[in-house]
Amino acid sequence: METKEKPLTSVMEDYLEAIYDLDKEQKAVRVRDIARKMDVRMPSVTSMLRSLKERELVYYEKYEYVELTERGEDIGREMRRRHGIIREFLTEILKIDYKTADEDACRIEHTLSPQTVNSLTDFMNFIQKCPLGEERMKYFEEYQKRIRKEAEEDM
Amino acid sequence: METKEKPLTSVMEDYLEAIYDLDKEQKAVRVRDIARKMDVRMPSVTSMLRSLKERELVYYEKYEYVELTERGEDIGREMRRRHGIIREFLTEILKIDYKTADEDACRIEHTLSPQTVNSLTDFMNFIQKCPLGEERMKYFEEYQKRIRKEAEEDM
DNA sequence: AGTCTTTGTTAGTTTAGTCTAACATTATTA
DNA sequence: TAATAATGTTAGACTAAACTAACAAAGACT
Structure with a gap:
């Protein structure tokens, strides 16, 4: 027992x-x-x-x-791993600035299910091997810039 | 004051x-x-x-x-919005099952910075307009399935 | 060795959120 | 309408995690 x-x-x-x-x-x-x-x-x-x-x-x-x-x-190592993966996703894919990404990662690393963390890991590995493509990411970043301008006015 | x-x-x-x-x-x-x-x-x-x-x-x-x-x-509406976006990301992109995705969303919706939520929103909108592509997603899903098999053994 | 500074601990308080047990109100229905 | 069931409240206890104030130990410096 x-x-x-x-x-x-x-x-x-x-x-x-x-x-x-x-x-x-x-x-x-x-x-x-x-x-x-x-x-x-x-x-x-x-x-x-x-x-x-x-x-x-x-x-x-x-x-x-x-x-x-x-x-x-x-446990410490696992938290560090999660933290890194999440931050990487936020900076690489969502284009969040490092500081914000790091803070967000710190807050959510505890609460994500193992499934999600694993899936995110897979996703990042996958993207590494099979990038989203230059034009696509550029397009997304411009799209974002446009949207963000608008968002700033709301604050 | x-x-x-x-x-x-x-x-x-x-x-x-x-x-x-x-x-x-x-x-x-x-x-x-x-x-x-x-x-x-x-x-x-x-x-x-x-x-x-x-x-x-x-x-x-x-x-x-x-x-x-x-x-x-x-505030309630905003939380609902965030929740929906995060869950959508988790189910659509990371292929997490609905229940787990919903629980994860519930836990992280409070702690993500507005930047990240906005960026995620943009990302999902962007994907809508400009999908990752059939073959690509299929490839990812298969990639995932392989990885998951291995992960199960660790549990 | 003796003093001062830095570091660490103890004791006790606070806050948010939960719970149980007991009581109160409202609703249902015989 | 009186009894019962369902719903809601109060009072009080508990927990995790933080804090301050006061004391204690270790280290550094003369």
Whole structure:
């Protein structure tokens, strides 16, 4: 009989992704870094780390550096992958600016079904191999520019 | 000097969309209906209706039917629009099944930037006018089927 | 070693949204 | 019209995640 694990919240996933990223960027990950990256105060991080530790997603002792467990790293890596795919779709296909695309990706990466993420992955791979075509994309971009002009007036 | 309004939460947006839908489906909208549609208990609805009333998004008196104010209706309509566009994209382009697409749409409709929603709208309009082409889509669908077979084994 | 700064923790509060249990109102129908 | 069923509300508890204020530990600098 398995222990019934509560599902992760999307905030937890965010923290795992942040820690995963920081771990790639630097040698050691501290509370401070996580707080900065997540744009929260340090006590929020401390308390989240306690939850993540309980779920065996991070190694963490008071005043020590933070590390992901294998499970934690798997989740962090998966979130990063999703994030990348979504952002790529938004910038490459929908022509959204990088910053906006990145923020959008960050918000929706948790909530898309695995099916959709997979399908989006396939789509992006497919497009890579079999591009939409120069004239077509140019046409779309012009079409968009026209539409956007109008939209600006509504704001 | 304007009163600084707190932004709506995505849950509030969900309620407004639900009420908007119900209003189109039937003559009168009751707490019961909203609870069923949102899959929550009635007290949750009552308390949300108080918040929405405070923000002047619904007309609501104890034991009475619920109606959207003009502002509330605008928001409900906009959420419905977004929802439809996203679902359409997911079913038409990514070939996600209706139910999953609808659930995904419901979750991300709140968090996408206006830019992305606009761009997606443009994209869908564009595809309408200038379809991806029969052979291309067929190719993609087959490509997907292959990939999905593999994915199932991972689950 | 002693002080100051940076980093981290604890304790306690807040907010949004949910829930249950108990009560109240409205509607139905015998 | 009185009893019952359906609907709605109130009160109060819970949870996740954030915050501030105050304290504690570690590190750096003289």
